[in-house]
Amino acid sequence: xxxxxxxxxxxxxxxxxxxxxxxxxxxxxxxxxxxxxxxxxxxxxxxxxxxxxxxxxxxxxxxxxxxxxxxxxxxxxxxxxxxxxxxxxxxxxxxxxxxxxxxxxxxxxxxxxxxxxxxxxxxxxxxxxxxxxxxxxxxxxxxxxxxxxxxxxxxxxxxxxxxxxxxxxxxxxxxxxxxxxxxxxxxxxxxxxxxxxxxxxxxxxxxxxxxxxxxxxxxxxxxxxxxxxxxxxxxxxxxxxxxxxxxxxxxxxxxxxxxxxxxxxxxxxxxxxxxxxxxxxxxxxxxxxxxxxxxxxxxxxxxxxxxxxxxxxxxxxxx
Amino acid sequence: xxxxxxxxxxxxxxxxxxxxxxxxxxxxxxxxxxxxxxxxxxxxxxxxxxxxxxxxxxxxxxxxxxxxxxxxxxxxxxxxxxxxxxxxxxxxxxxxxxxxxxxxxxxxxxxxxxxxxxxxxxxxxxxxxxxxx
Numbered sequence: 001x002x003x004x005x006x007x008x009x010x011x012x013x014x015x016x017x018x019x020x021x022x023x024x025x026x027x028x029x030x031x032x033x034x035x036x037x038x039x040x041x042x043x044x045x046x047x048x049x050x051x052x053x054x055x056x057x058x059x060x061x062x063x064x065x066x067x068x069x070x071x072x073x074x075x076x077x078x079x080x081x082x083x084x085x086x087x088x089x090x091x092x093x094x095x096x097x098x099x100x101x102x103x104x105x106x107x108x109x110x111x112x113x114x115x116x117x118x119x120x121x122x123x124x125x126x127x128x129x130x131x132x133x134x135x136x137x138x139x140x141x142x143x144x145x146x147x148x149x150x151x152x153x154x155x156x157x158x159x160x161x162x163x164x165x166x167x168x169x170x171x172x173x174x175x176x177x178x179x180x181x182x183x184x185x186x187x188x189x190x191x192x193x194x195x196x197x198x199x200x201x202x203x204x205x206x207x208x209x210x211x212x213x214x215x216x217x218x219x220x221x222x223x224x225x226x227x228x229x230x231x232x233x234x235x236x237x238x239x240x241x242x243x244x245x246x247x248x249x250x251x252x253x254x255x256x257x258x259x260x261x262x263x264x265x266x267x268x269x270x271x272x273x274x275x276x277x278x279x280x281x282x283x284x285x286x287x288x289x290x291x292x293x294x295x296x297x298x299x300x301x302x303x304x305x306x307x308x309x310x311x312x313x314x315x316x317x318x319x
Numbered sequence: 320x321x322x323x324x325x326x327x328x329x330x331x332x333x334x335x336x337x338x339x340x341x342x343x344x345x346x347x348x349x350x351x352x353x354x355x356x357x358x359x360x361x362x363x364x365x366x367x368x369x370x371x372x373x374x375x376x377x378x379x380x381x382x383x384x385x386x387x388x389x390x391x392x393x394x395x396x397x398x399x400x401x402x403x404x405x406x407x408x409x410x411x412x413x414x415x416x417x418x419x420x421x422x423x424x425x426x427x428x429x430x431x432x433x434x435x436x437x438x439x440x441x442x443x444x445x446x447x448x449x450x451x452x
Contacts, residue, residue: 033370171368178370179361193328197369217376220333282331 005030005152005184006051010060013046020046022208023060028201031181033174035199036188039291043208044188045085048156051186052082065152078106081150085157087141091130095123095140099147106148117143120169134161139169146173153177155187159194167194174198192284204290211290216283223286226255226264228273238267245289256281256289322350322357326367334369338377343386346397349446357387357395 006028013021021043028034038044049055051062053069062069067076089098095118103109118125121139123132132140138161145153153174159167171194177183178198189195195202202219204212212219223244229252237246237253242264245256253273257264260278268276281289322345326337345351357363360378364371378395381387388398404412424434 168368175364175368175370178372196328196334200370200372217333217335225331280331280333282329283333284329285331 003030004028006062006064006186008047008051008060008062011047011050011057011062012059013043013050013055014058019208021050021057024205024208024210026203026210026213028184028186030184032201033178033185033199034187034201034203035195036186036203036205037190037192037195037287037291038188038205042205044205045156047205048154048186048188052080052154074105078108078148079151081145081148081153083141083145083153083155083158085160087134087138087161089129089137089140089144091128093129094125095127095129095132096125098129098140098144099125102144102147106150109148111147113149114143114147117146117169117173121166135163135166138162139166142166142170142173146177149183151183153183153185153187155185157188157190159189159191167191170194171198192287195287196283202287204287206291219286220280220283223256223258223281223289224260225279225281225285226257226260226268227277227279228253228255228268228271229275230273234271237271240264240267244286245292256286322355324363324367326369334367335373335377335380338363338367338374339380342377342381346386347445351397353397353399355397356393357397359394 004027006026008024008026011021011024011026012019024043024047026047036044036048046055050057051064051069053072056070064072065076065079067073072080090101093101099111099114103111117139121136121143123136123140129137129140138158142158145155155174158170162170174185174187175198177185185198187199196216199216201215202212203210214222231251233251233253240255240257242258242260243255244258247254247256255268265278324338324341326334328334330337332340342351342357351357357378358366360371360374364374367374378387378389382389382395385398385401387395389395420438421434424437429437
């Protein structure tokens, strides 16, 4: 059994003039829970659909369980559970018929898991799918995806449209899956609280480019916040390698920087602030700062220690 | 008081570190005594609704630092105090903690007397006997 479950090499998709996914190299290891984070339209869904062979890549390729994603065999597909963003289910089927239908494509099917989730969410198995609420349909799709106990779970924004009870159930269900060392989850989400609880790896995608791929711990330890207090703001800030985000608060400038080292400290000291504090950014702050900034290419932060890419300097207007 | 861990997401303190800090604090304040058993990794992960690897990481760090001991197949227990750090290392760690405390207190405009008084008051809340090295 290979330790790599999903791997992409230069995975790219172009729609007309728009590069939706730009040369993504992503590795998902067996047993990990990887959160794919990015703003709407950043390319998460396109990347996921390429992994599953639903969209052909324009360039590059992806493998899932060692098989090229354009040639996934029924045997491989049966080992992968996919929950699509649209939470698709045939509207004319009853809930129990949807289960029977899904069961046909998965040799391993645990009816007790299906019922466990459906009962927990209070869904009636005799209800027509078409008359379920958006959140109920999401819950049904989650049950349909989890019941075959797939080795690899690919969940595209599974929390979309969920009410608080269903959202809690989703987190619990994902945590239950992580109890099995050989099961892997790749999920996209906007809910950073849930990501922090569940994920051990994080991939941040911005405008089609993979900016971060790291374990959550490494990501947190590598992104720091420098808080500089001034009597008078400097006219310019020096170019700081790894600068992710600049924020002005009253008489302070807050710099979020990846891979701070002695050079960073020296540069920041040269700005001439009255007081300099350095703290860890914290997971959510770091994610948001990565997604707030515009422009810039290449991954600033890689688990394998790729040096920080250059970023444009932020000119400072005097205070 | 019963030992309990409460975590918050969105903090700049990672979840595993919150668990480590709270276990250390519970032992220092006497909420957990030597020999007390901690909930299993699985149970605590379920209760806190976090990935069990996060709890395992916290427990591993506490075991490594000699705060907990893991008894095979039984779980984690509060360890008998044996110092895994040298005297110099203990001093260094104490100094680092005091530096943070004093600079924070002085920046908040507390006087030396007020700070000493606050520390003395805090110490009153902890059991007094010196731990055996």
